[in-house]
Amino acid sequence: MDNSGLLDFFKALADANRLKIIGLLAQESFTVEQLAAVLKLRPSTISHHLSRLSKVGLVSARAEGYYNLYQLETVMLEKMARRLLSKKTLPAIVADVDLEAYDRKVLADFSTPDGRLKTIPARRKKLMIVLRHIVKDFKPGIRYPEMQVNQILAEYHQDTATLRRELVGFGLLERERGEYWLAEKVGNKG
């Protein structure tokens, strides 16, 4: 569900020095000044890194008198690691992705503006996409004589024989004694 955060989490850890900070804080708390000396960076740079880490909840600061003692939030680290192991995490990342885009692109590539086929795809994968589009013109439960099938297919391409044969071959239409009908849906992708 809550996909946000995962990317920020990885970005926070995708830097050598920030990773070292995490490693250091795993052992004890450090001040900005100490981290700067140990990692040979300016305090302002350390501050910047700590701010990024704290933004995703991986570290927190605790004022100790004059100093800011930074400490690792191991709970958050474990939480994220466990999230990576969960089956639900990865699918959630693509919740808002346009999965139909490829099919649309293939259809667009092979279609003229008025919806006819420029050519019949040679690639099985793309042929399948085109055929599944065409087959939407057939209604379930109706038996179509071959002549009527050709009439429908002619809207897409002159070579109705090939289209007809492939529709049957791919299992989208069924045929018996010169009549055709829509096959039961099978989650077949190609």
Next chain:
Amino acid sequence: MDNSGLLDFFKALADANRLKIIGLLAQESFTVEQLAAVLKLRPSTISHHLSRLSKVGLVSARAEGYYNLYQLETVMLEKMARRLLSKKTLPAIVADVDLEAYDRKVLADFSTPDGRLKTIPARRKKLMIVLRHIVKDFKPGIRYPEMQVNQILAEYHQDTATLRRELVGFGLLERERGEYWLAEKVGNKG
């Protein structure tokens, strides 16, 4: 031990589109072309991302006829997630870090070139570092009369009284009947 890899792993996942690729491949295999359409990027860009992901072993390609079908290496993902949960991973990251740098910097900041103290640190944290440095001049098992203690401390700063008092206060020296000696080591840091 083998720290390398962790950083590359995070870097590989620290990009929105690569994360989406991982999310998509978690559900089924995809070709470069498909991913390009779905993510609205050029195939060359997808190729580049897949190359980075494959370099850290997160995805692999399998030639299916004409196409290159990319698939997620879930084993690697799980392996890395589990590594994050291991107690040994984080300390290993800082194996090659110069932990003494801070102490050295503090000593340098407060010392003149010939090793005397410019001032006695006001901050307890830094005073402790300086005192621990000075106390190295005392040998274990020997009882020093106060006059001798002052002699040693005078090498560092004229205010021997303060140094002496703080050494005792911080528990680095012990005192009884006008004699001083090195305290037993206690893993005290400040």
Next chain:
DNA sequence: TAATTAATTAGATATTTGCCTAATTAATTC
């Protein structure tokens, strides 16, 4: 064999971001 197509690689551009210096804020000491 020639033409098409999926994928990769090379090269260029633009964005991101790590790091610095300088300025500012907040807390502490003299």
Next chain:
DNA sequence: GAATTAATTAGGCAAATATCTAATTAATTA
């Protein structure tokens, strides 16, 4: 209260990198 100090913030520069177009490679079809 003035001076010092730890930390953060702001602004700028340089290195890394995400993306694109163009060229190349490898496989397939006509």
